Amino acid sequence: MSQDRFERGLDKRRRVLGADYVDQSMRNADAFTRPLQQLVTEYCWGEVWQREGLSDRDRSMINLAMITALNRPHELRLHVRGAINNGLGVDEIREILLQTAVYCGVPAAIDAFRQAREVLTEMGEI
Known part of the structure; x- marks a missing residue:
């Protein structure tokens, strides 16, 4: 190490x-x-x-989409917090999750929206 x-x-x-x-x-x-x-x-x-190729903000956007696709609610909750910490807004998070509904499936997006709403509410963002 x-x-x-x-x-x-x-x-x-x-x-x-x-x-x-x-x-x-x-x-x-x-x-x-x-x-x-x-x-x-x-x-x-x-x-x-x-790495310098992507910003932390960009990495957060990608992670939200990938974690939604993988249907990993615990990790999604963590990375919603991370996305906010990296400068994403609620509207951007919503758009990322809507995009996943089309490409990853509506059931995955429904779960992701549910988890994201809980985290954003806990954080006082919505």
Whole structure:
């Protein structure tokens, strides 16, 4: 593991998803799950999210669409928060989810809207 890449990843992950969530994930990691937390932090957040080709805002838009397509509600909730933290507005999030209805299927989009509405309400965005 590259300690520098891990630390950069941890910083980016905290900025996007929120320090409380990330720190809790790291604290809750045990001998079984710690390698996954390290992998995600180092390679996802410390390598790919650090690249200059896309902004964090762009990456958030792509993630919302992909996570909707994969029907991963827990991850969608995290990345709705991340999208807001990266500067997306409620209207933009809605448009991304509407786009997924056409290309990923209406059932996936319905679940994504449900999760997004709950998060945006909790955050005081709607």
